[in-house]
């Protein structure tokens with residue numbers, strides 16, 4: 001009951017990259033970098049274990065960017081041909097690499113890091129991959145012509161990767177699809193089909209993380225334009241509920257998402273965001289419990305999984321650790337409260 005997990009990313013320790021910076025460059029190279037990344041994973045596995053997080057991740061310590069980390073070794077992408085693109089419907093403009101030929105995965109992308117992480121945790125392990133729609137919103141297309149076609153091509157190689165990671169002992173494969181919150185019509189039209197293709201044949205749990213983004217300025221400003229009630233999920237949830245994906249992550253802590261939208265996901269496990277990744281102080285376990293309480297008014301208790309709203313990569317390390325502890329302790333309070341025989 002109330003199995004806890006996190007959206008995925010955790011801060012890079014100072015020996016790995018500049019702290020409190022999203023997408024900061026590595027400080028080291030070659031074998032020294034690999035050692036430093038592994039050390040960071042050990043720290044975060046221990047922190048998660050001590051905080052009572054049931055489904056751990058490696059905190060994405062082996063990648064700079066949550067999408068490009070997967071794309072780097074993929075063939076068909078020209079990294080010298082950077083195209084300025086307004087991503088997430090022009091929320092930010094970024095220079096992105098360009099697809100110039102059919103994409104192909106010549107070798108495993110994340111196999112080595114998963115092997116390492118798996119050996120060092122006895123608990124359940126989750127691994128996050130970017131979703132096909134979000135990849136297509138983070139890369140320019142000079143080959144496929146239609147976003148839906150490019151997304152399906154990425155879905156196929158994501159599926160190869162996901163199957164390999166499952167075989168290495170990953171318990172949950174999560175696809176990050178923040179684009180699902182921006183292009184709601186495309187979700188029904190082709191987004192969900194490409195996501196299901198990426199997850200095809202997996203026997204481990206599958207999850208989708210749809211979010212309103214990291215706690216960075218661009219997102220905070222964008223959120224101000226969304227009005228009092230955030231109802232973006234209203235369009236995508238029925239489509240997701242009809243899919244084969246097992247778990248859905250959603251932003252609930254300090255958000256304007258009406259909790260009643262959980263009712264649109266009656267057949268899914270719900271990763272309820274009880275930790276705000278934009279606030280500069282840690283929640284208390286009681287605050288975490290309050291969000292869980294609210295979720296339980298709209299969903300069966302056994303489907304509620306306390307989680308973070310989004311990744312914690314840009315936070316100070318000590319704050320992220322404190323938030324992990326609040327998450328674990330808040331869930332423990334909930335187990336005590338709801339586990340009692342009425």
Ligand code: ZN
Nearest residue numbers: 211213310311
């Ligand atoms: Zn997120």
